[in-house]
Amino acid sequence: MTGREVDPVRELMERHRTSCEQAVDALEIAAALEDAGLGPAEAARCRHADVFSLAEELYARVPRRPPTAPVPVPPVRWQQRSWQALRSAVRHGLPAAALAGGVAVLPPVARGPLAVLCGGWLAWAAARPDGASAPDGTVLHRAGYGAGVALLVVLPVTTGGPAGAVLGVAVATAVGAVEWTTGWLRQVGWGHLGAARTMADFRARMWPALPVASALHLLATAGLGLTGLLLLTAVGPRPGGGLLYEAVHRATGPQWAGQAALALLLLPATVLLRCGRATPAVAGLLAAGTAGLLLTAAARYRPETAQLLACGSAAALLLPYAWLVLGRPGAHRR
Known part of the structure; x- marks a missing residue:
């Protein structure tokens, strides 16, 4: 025991850093978290009400890379x-x-x-x-x-x-x-x-x-x-x-x-x-x-x-x- 509380959000940041860096908005991070199997229980462990609230914090804490760009919507064919x-x-x-x-x-x-x-x-x-x-x-x-x-x-x-x-x-x-x-x-x-x-x-x-x-x-x-x-x-x-x-x-x-x-x-x-x-x-x-x-x-x-x-x-x-x-x-x- 080190006496220092582990930040569960930081753990998620490290595990999903690439997705967070490349996301263009919090909704895209929420989608990536859902794909990884994270749900309300994981959000509650990070002291958030839902996955989207957790995604908003990740979006705010992780710098963007590359710069913000529009979501790549497939062309309508x-x-x-x-x-x-x-x-x-x-x-x-x-x-x-x-x-x-x-x-x-x-x-x-x-x-x-x-x-x-x-x-x-x-x-x-x-x-x-x-x-x-x-x-x-x-x-x-x-x-x-x-x-x-x-x-x-x-x-x-x-x-x-x-x-x-x-x-x-x-x-x-x-x-x-x-x-x-x-x-x-x-x-x-x-x-x-x-x-x-x-x-x-x-x-x-x-x-x-x-x-x-x-x-x-x-x-x-x-x-x-x-x-x-x-x-x-x-x-x-x-x-x-x-x-x-x-x-x-x-x-x-x-x-x-x-x-x-x-x-x-x-x-x-x-x-x-x-x-x-x-x-x-x-x-x-x-x-x-x-x-x-x-x-x-x-x-x-x-x-x-x-x-x-x-x-x-x-x-x-x-x-x-x-x-x-x-x-x-x-x-x-x-």
Whole structure:
């Protein structure tokens, strides 16, 4: 014992000196501390109420190196994001459409092998690295992500009849919209990381982002599904009602709800992957796919009801978690 109290803030200064010297504001230091796993308990040990208050002291005590400069926000390349989203839509939509077409024309004995083949194709498409649109995480995470997407899409396409198949293909194609939306959310986070002055300010700016993105994604997915049903209705016999009316009512209410639940599950799962939370994202997809398969196989629920229950439950867990993660500055530094 030396009789001299150790300054815990100085210890943090030494451990995170590089981050503190290169930070352009206290919020960036707070993000670095969060990335390092520091939380309220560590802040309390340093006699601060929260991590941001601790970051403000570090920012004040550590000299800047290099001189203060604007936060390096990645350039907005919406054209590139749009092109990547279009490629993703085609890459995911093709195997789903091939499966739907095969189920419609092949005998039942051939549908099982076709489902395995197209499911593997879809899993490969979802898991393969492809620049910014690739799922993050380890190879195992990417494989789990692809398997989860394939399982969730194959089930409605093979068991939901013509309308269910169309809605399943629409969800697969809408993965392109998921990719675009995820890139937009990361871009928004980068922008607010430079503009927000406090942690509370950053969270307040980010909180509306995921609800807005979810609503837009639901509209895009429903629009793709309605377009497919319009085409299906136009080429088939109609009882005599209007085209739009017949197309909307070609799918049942539970089928529309199941499609919405699946869409609301894929978005937060992909967001979590991009923000470095791959394990809960993959676990949610695989759990929902497995639960839907078991509920359908047990014949206790219709396929669309099983999809609604499984995907809705998983989405109810992942959406709030993704919302909280997006409010953390560290999620946008990866």
